[in-house]
Amino acid sequence: MHLSTDMRRAYALAVRRRALTAQGVAEELGLDEPEADRVIAGLVELRLLQQDAEGDLFAAVAPDSAQLRLLGPLVREISVMQEKADRIRADLGSLLPVYWDEVESAAGQIEVVRDLDVVLTLIEEFSARATTEVLTSQPGGGRPVKQLETALTFAQELLERGVRMRTLYQHTAQFHQGTAAYVVHVAPLGGEVRTTASGFPRMLVFDRRVAVLALKGHPEGALVLRNENVIDVLVDTFERTWVGAHPFPLSYSKGQIVHVSSEVKDAIMRLLVVGESDKKIAARVGLSLRTCQRHIADLMQEIGARNRLHAGYLLYEQLAKSDADVLK
Known part of the structure; x- marks a missing residue:
């Protein structure tokens, strides 16, 4: 509730006269009766006027007393909410060491x-x-x-x-x-x-x-x-x-060299089928890029591939047949 100018004037009048009526407010302040009633109601709501037992007279109440009477319930409600917030903060805060210990432990891994x-x-x-x-x-x-x-x-x-x-x-x-x-x-x-x-x-x-x-x-x-x-x-x-x-x-034979070369060639073929680049194939099989490209060129010539895409198709068929023969 906002304290308007008319309400301030009416409160000052009540303080001077100790008590007043709505009619008196209307006459003294030049208000019509509905306006005077609204002013009196507003002051009562703010606890600045107290109505007597008969309901005709309104006496002024000290502002600090009005403040206590008006804000008391709100202050108590705030206090309850603050206590609840403090409990929640304490409960959740107690979990912080658990959280950070785990996070730091994970980070340390x-x-x-x-x-x-x-x-x-x-x-x-x-x-x-x-x-x-x-x-x-x-x-x-x-x-x-x-x-x-x-x-x-x-x-x-x-x-x-x-x-x-x-x-x-x-x-x-x-x-x-x-x-x-x-x-x-x-x-x-x-x-x-x-x-x-x-x-x-x-x-x-x-x-x-x-x-x-x-x-x-x-x-x-x-x-x-x-x-x-x-x-x-x-x-x-x-x-x-x-x-x-x-x-x-620890020693080498012709058969050993042929076997190793065959396995490296097979690895290159499988990587070509899945579309890997020359650079990635070289890294995967442990060859220099130039050596790997020479192997790929020889392989494409051997199978009669017109281009890289054609090589992938031919090698896929060749590997599929080879894998099927192994499973027989």
Whole structure:
């Protein structure tokens, strides 16, 4: 209720006269009776006038008393609502530590590291703590000599402590002199190395508790995972690839070379069928782009393909027939 000018004048009149009537208000303030009645009703609603028992006279009430009488119920209602809000705030607030502990724990299970020195330090630390097994997969063919020297020191320390170590390479790594020399050193110590034609992620898994993966777009960085569920998936992928892989040969024969070449060719064919680019095919089978393009050109000439699309169609039919023969 807004306190109008007429209501202010009527209240002042009531204070001076101690009591007044609606008729008196009309006469003193020059109002008609309906207007005077509205003014009196408004002051009563604001608790600034109090009606006597007979209902004819209205006495002025002190503003502070009127305020208490008018706002009391509202203040009590606000107080109740405030108490309710405080209880809700306290109850929900008590859950914040639970929430943030879990969030921080989850965040700690995935760590992005972009500095090579930090990555190497972490790998050294994880290696020193490993007690059961380390799984490594190194796609892309042979590795640089410096990396192989570091890997050899890393592998020797693990194997001498009795930690099992299994490594996956792609077939093309068999023809890399540095990688072959690495395998010759670790095999007598118990290191197990296999190769496969298909691609797989670059990673290290320590005791199936922490994994270090290549960081996309940052060749010197790494993604460190500590989430057991994610690591289980990575290990399962490794195991599936391991079962179908072949032991890294310590010596070579013509038959071995032919077999490896055949598997690489088959992998290229399957990737061509699904429409992968030359660059992606090269990365998946561990060949340089130029070597891979030469293999693709030879393959297209061999099957008589007019273009890439025609090659995909012919290879699809050839692979379908080959797979059907295997199932017979």
